[in-house]
Amino acid sequence: MTIHHPAATRGHANHGWLNSYHTFSFAGYNEPSRMHFGLLRVLNDDTVAGGQGFGAHPHANMEIVSIPLEGDLRHRDSTGRHEIIRQGDVQIMSAGSGIQHSEMNANADRPVRFLQIWVFPKEPNIAPRYEQKTFPPAGREGRFQTVVSPTDPTAVWINQDAVFSLGRFGAGQQADYRVQFPGNGVYAFVLSGELTINGRTVGPRDGLGLSEAETLTVQAESAAEVLLIEVPMQ
Numbered sequence: 001m002t003i004h005h006p007a008a009t010r011g012h013a014n015h016g017w018l019n020s021y022h023t024f025s026f027a028g029y030n031e032p033s034r035m036h037f038g039l040l041r042v043l044n045d046d047t048v049a050g051g052q053g054f055g056a057h058p059h060a061n062m063e064i065v066s067i068p069l070e071g072d073l074r075h076r077d078s079t080g081r082h083e084i085i086r087q088g089d090v091q092i093m094s095a096g097s098g099i100q101h102s103e104m105n106a107n108a109d110r111p112v113r114f115l116q117i118w119v120f121p122k123e124p125n126i127a128p129r130y131e132q133k134t135f136p137p138a139g140r141e142g143r144f145q146t147v148v149s150p151t152d153p154t155a156v157w158i159n160q161d162a163v164f165s166l167g168r169f170g171a172g173q174q175a176d177y178r179v180q181f182p183g184n185g186v187y188a189f190v191l192s193g194e195l196t197i198n199g200r201t202v203g204p205r206d207g208l209g210l211s212e213a214e215t216l217t218v219q220a221e222s223a224a225e226v227l228l229i230e231v232p233m234q
Contacts, residue, residue, distance in 0.1 A: 001212050007205035017052035019078045021045040023207050024228065037209045038233035039160065039188045042118035045205065047111050053104030059095035063119040063158050064147060066091045069114030077101035089135065091221055092156045093131040094121065119231060131156045132198045140166045142173050144228065163230040169220035177216040177228055185211030185233045193224025
């Protein structure tokens with residue numbers, strides 16, 4: 001089964017300091033047919049102006065992944081943690097039994113662009129947990145680089161049978177992705193370029209959800225980057 005979400009169909013909110021595109025229903029964007037893909041609940045494509053950001057706010061029982069695409073993001077939370085998340089890093093926060101955090105552009109002179117992704121947890125009410133790692137881009141050239149996983153020690157850990165992978169491909173390159181947890185679906189989010197995935201062509205910021213498939217074949221029609229989000233469907 002395939003679900004195609006063209007980039008132009010996403011929800012959009014421009015608050016001046018924040019320009020945000022919502023793949024799934026979020027805040028003022030409420031589309032009943034776009035509530036989630038399996039246990040993937042939120043996929044926000046955010047640009048935050050220099051020196052601006054999200055003040056302290058609470059979360060509970062959600063796995064929250066942040067992936068900077070450009071610039072630096074400053075994270076603070078109620079556990080006392082203070083970190084800078086840079087392009088090339090992947091951060092995960094297991095909100096668990098409850099946490100407050102803020103996310104600010106760490107630079108006053110340029111925007112920060114990042115993806116914020118929420119996945120429902122496997123175990124509720126765990127102790128809040130934070131982790132971030134740096135993933136060299138060379139590790140995803142012509143192949144998929146695992147950046148979030150409950151079983152891969154090179155990735156950041158997630159409280160769910162979910163796997164995030166980044167791939168960067170030159171025109172004409174092809175790679176296969178095999179689903180790691182039986183029954184999971186995969187949501188592909190195109191960061192740049194044009195790809196054909198299992199016969200469906202998608203472009204920048206398009207989303208493509210595939211379920212009931214054990215393997216995805218990804219063919220780059222141009223230089224392209226893609227994020228694959230594998231999640232349980234129930």
